[in-house]
Amino acid sequence: MDPKDLKYAPTHEWVSIDGDVATVGLSTFAVEQLTDLIMIDLSHATPGTTLSAGDSFGEVESVKSVNDLYSPLSGEVIEVNASVADDVNQIAQDPLGSGWILKLRPSNPDAELPKLLDYDAYQKKVAEDSH
Amino acid sequence: MSTVELLKTPLYDWHKAHRGRLVEFGGWAMPVQYSSIVEEHQAVRQRVGLFDISHMGRLSFNGPDALAWLQRVTTNDVARLAPGRIQYSLICDDEGGILDDVLVYHLTEGDAYGLVCNASNRLRVVEQFEQNRGSFNATMADSTLDTAMIAIQGPAALLTLQELFEGPPLAEQGYYSHTSGQVLGTRASASRTGYTGEDGFELIVHRDVVEAAWLELLECGLNRGIRPCGLGARDTLRFEAAMPLYGHELSESVNPFAAGLAPFVKLDKGDFVGRDALARLKDAPGAARIGLKLPGRKIARQGCGVLQQGTLIGTVTSGTFAPTLQQSLAMALVTPEAPPIGTELVVEIRGHREPAEVVELPFYRRPRS
Numbered sequence: 001m002d003p004k005d006l007k008y009a010p011t012h013e014w015v016s017i018d019g020d021v022a023t024v025g026l027s028t029f030a031v032e033q034l035t036d037l038i039m040i041d042l043s044h045a046t047p048g049t050t051l052s053a054g055d056s057f058g059e060v061e062s063v064k065s066v067n068d069l070y071s072p073l074s075g076e077v078i079e080v081n082a083s084v085a086d087d088v089n090q091i092a093q094d095p096l097g098s099g100w101i102l103k104l105r106p107s108n109p110d111a112e113l114p115k116l117l118d119y120d121a122y123q124k125k126v127a128e129d130s131h
Numbered sequence: 132m133s134t135v136e137l138l139k140t141p142l143y144d145w146h147k148a149h150r151g152r153l154v155e156f157g158g159w160a161m162p163v164q165y166s167s168i169v170e171e172h173q174a175v176r177q178r179v180g181l182f183d184i185s186h187m188g189r190l191s192f193n194g195p196d197a198l199a200w201l202q203r204v205t206t207n208d209v210a211r212l213a214p215g216r217i218q219y220s221l222i223c224d225d226e227g228g229i230l231d232d233v234l235v236y237h238l239t240e241g242d243a244y245g246l247v248c249n250a251s252n253r254l255r256v257v258e259q260f261e262q263n264r265g266s267f268n269a270t271m272a273d274s275t276l277d278t279a280m281i282a283i284q285g286p287a288a289l290l291t292l293q294e295l296f297e298g299p300p301l302a303e304q305g306y307y308s309h310t311s312g313q314v315l316g317t318r319a320s321a322s323r324t325g326y327t328g329e330d331g332f333e334l335i336v337h338r339d340v341v342e343a344a345w346l347e348l349l350e351c352g353l354n355r356g357i358r359p360c361g362l363g364a365r366d367t368l369r370f371e372a373a374m375p376l377y378g379h380e381l382s383e384s385v386n387p388f389a390a391g392l393a394p395f396v397k398l399d400k401g402d403f404v405g406r407d408a409l410a411r412l413k414d415a416p417g418a419a420r421i422g423l424k425l426p427g428r429k430i431a432r433q434g435c436g437v438l439q440q441g442t443l444i445g446t447v448t449s450g451t452f453a454p455t456l457q458q459s460l461a462m463a464l465v466t467p468e469a470p471p472i473g474t475e476l477v478v479e480i481r482g483h484r485e486p487a488e489v490v491e492l493p494f495y496r497r498p499r500s
Binding site: 035036038039041059061063064066 | 163164166167168169363367427428429430432451452454481
């Protein structure tokens, strides 16, 4: 996955759109900041759950802190990556690929997608955050 | 970070240049990690790690009444401290609340003493000594900003440090003792103390030579797998060893008996600040520090409620997924007394109720030959 083709939420989730399916994951920057991932709890993001943009769909725990994961888009959860729930290290190893977290069927992508950051805007935000 | 200018250790530039992630800690800009907390943690458990602990407060006491002054302000019995030895001690207020936990050093020369306190409490410790100066004929000097301090911890700490330290053989140095010598031609003190549960030393040198000493130690430890380590690993290491941390297990609203620190309060040594209150608290401390084991990987962090049969009995003071033990563990302060080992409790983690079992402290004890 080319990070330049993704959209980003300011809360460090990425989205990739393929037809009417949106795949959501955690950005490389977020994974590097967290380091030492311990577990991811996705018990509330089962397929069929409807999320609004900005809703928390789970939490990721690292040695340092626990952080909510927020849905970048509104929609219905259609699939959860069971292998990252079993082994959170998949997210650390390949955050933009096999470490994806869930797939959504967006309900309002035309209005919501333009509000997300593109790669350059996200890089700018990350640079600001790391100061 | 606050707008108040943070203090910087003499190693600040080195930390920045080596990707140390700097955070505010006790008024200082300190590295929390360089690579990964777990990697740095394992380096200390298995090999050797280096910590900049220059933020710790360093005081010295001189004069005929130095001993009497320390006896008045600290809870342990300083009179039992032979020259060259070190003791863990507490500074309490009149109500028996803990103002800080400290190390008191009986220096090897004359009747002078040293004291190392927490960065965040340094000014308050100084103030407590000033307020209890009375007519003692002694002086107190604060050398925190003129000196620097490095902790070298882990199974290979001795071998690494003895390549650099010139003085009495460090191998013969007993636990909780210290000696004077030289590092890079400059006066240095080395104590066999630490905050990780491993063997190791804490080195005090002049601030002007600390960067050279740090680089030499990294060089000496290179083939032993040495790592610079930040406050993150320092916290997980001390947590596994169940060493209390001020602001977590210790505070003004906790007395030493509640914190499980009774051996460091010597009520029979004569009068000292907080003695009357502590004498009353000894048999009814009103709280106890316990260890908890959680079955899952969720972490019970500071502030999580602890329940017994639906009743709130206390609060988690520290918790993490222990890197060496590969287990979610927590320490908690519960009231009024510790439930027995094996008791099933519940911890409230961000709205979820998770089971937790009372286990013995410390969680980790290093294997000794």
